[in-house]
Amino acid sequence: MAHDAPGVVHWHEPKPGQRAGLGKFGRVKMPYDIFMEEEGIPCFRGIGCSKVQDLPRARWERKGGAGTFIQLHGTEGKWGCFVVEVPGAGALNPERHIFEEIYYVVEGRGTTEVWIEGDSKRHIFEWQAGSLFSIPMNAWFRIVNASSSPALLLGGNTCPPVLNLINNRRAIFENDFVFHDRFSGADDFYQYKDEIEPDPVRGLAMRRTNFIPDVANCDLPLDNRRSPGARRIEPFMTKNAFYLWVGQYVNGRYSKAHGHGSAAVLICIKGKGYTHTWPTEASINPWKNGKADTVKRIEYEPVGMVTAAPGGNEWFHQHFGVSREPLRLMAWYGPHAPGRTAGVPGEKLTDRGAIDIDEGGCAIPYSMEDPHVRAEFEAKLKANGLVTAMDPHWYEPGVKTESAGNT
Ligand SMILES: [Fe+2]
Known part of the structure; x- marks a missing residue:
């Protein structure tokens, strides 16, 4: 191969006594890292923060609010986290996606509308500071602020592993598949259920509730x-x-x-x-x-x-x-x-x-x-x-x- 083409880096076979490759190199950005950069809001990285309310936020065009990503050390590629501010007397843009997402309300009060593509019925529930809710995979949802001051929500999701594997945003954000197994459409879907049962893996107290x-x-x-x-x-x-x-x-x-x-x-x-x-x-x-x-x-x-x-x-x-x-x-x-780590099924594990x-x-x-x-x-x-x-x-x-x- 010609070695004189400008701007082209060639691979050279190592000479005897040398190893191939660079040996030391910088960690690459994963698709989710690039996604966060292109969303145009800050990303806080560290071991933690005293108050997420104090993290600087910037206009978040896709969501229709303001926000910041939070990627604490050790969670990279495992799950995503962000703070989103819903404008006073406003709402975030409707969205859906092929990953799970939960929200904890830090400040404010409002409602969330959830619906299935093509379904005229919308599930609507009210939330306030301290509420926790989950959006079923790929259901449409819209977060609405009921007061004139901004509302602040902390979100957590499985976007990083999904995006890092599929690496195609349209497949994730513009996909028509409906997960009927995750969203029954029942009238009480977002009613709080406080019954307790043992979780099926470790036998600890578990509550099946979407809100x-x-x-x-x-x-x-x-x-x-x-x-x-x-x-x-x-x-x-x-x-x-x-x-x-x-x-x-x-x-x-x-x-x-x-x-x-x-x-x-x-x-x-x-x-x-x-x-x-x-x-x-x-x-x-x-x-x-x-x-x-x-x-x-x-x-x-x-x-x-x-x-x-x-x-x-x-x-x-x-x-x-x-x-x-x-x-x-x-x-x-x-x-x-x-307790749900991969390995040989049936193997005896200890809590x-x-x-x-x-x-x-x-x-x-x-x-x-x-x-x-x-x-x-x-x-x-x-x-x-x-x-x-x-x-x-x-x-x-x-x-x-x-x-x-x-x-
Ligand atoms: Fe721990």
Whole structure:
């Protein structure tokens, strides 16, 4: 091949003793990264933020509002997140798409209209700050602001994996396929259903509902897994693969640290608190072992968020509420539900995050944690005029909090 054509880069076979290729190279933009850039709004990347309301937003032409993407470290390619502002007394543009999407209302009140292509009937439901709803895959929907001031919504979706595989926007945003299996058209489709059943994989409390009017205050059943008295529900919405849960800790009590890979993002919807996250290779006691510089930390209030495992491999993380109100969190995973990892079907798995490290799980019992954790938590509570609800007995070697009761 001629080597003198201008602007053409040729491949050369390596000489003996050399390897082919560049060896080191920059990570490429995925189709979803390019999509975000071309949407013309900012993209916040980091381990988290104290309040999504404070992230700068710009006019978002396709949606008909203003917004910002949020792509926290470790979630890239796994699921998408954004804040969208609906103009006062206005509405976002109708849209549909071949990916799942859920919305949490940060501020304001309004309605959402949902309908199937060619169907004259529109489902309409009202929402307010604290509401959570899901749009069935490829259903048409329109978000309408009922007040004269702007409304702010936090969205989460499965756009990145879909777009990165299909890499054709028309196939995703202009596709006529109707998912009748996901949108029945029943009159009560967007009525809140508060019945609880065990989820079919791990047996945890699950609620099948496509709408929750006030997720910041709704009733939560007892969970007791990572701290005595902790409460938790998994909403199963519009038959989504997008997985999420809502949890709350007893005031003055923190959950055990536990480790796993990335996908989960914690979203603070009530109370105030902070999160530590650090790579598991920095040991279970990073402060004591001179690895304090590996610990990432963020403080938050409603509606702040933090990625549980910011990058690669497994990270320990631990969440602390230090306000007069108990700390309530949502955790959004995209289509990466714990317990639904790919592998040989039928293989026996363990709910590792619920089980202590000395029993084969990945939770650090209070008795084995870094002394810095307790000292800092108690100091923070004291500074806020609050008292601890941690039982000193739990820090004694071998003590299992599972036997501590539901106080
Ligand atoms: Fe976690």
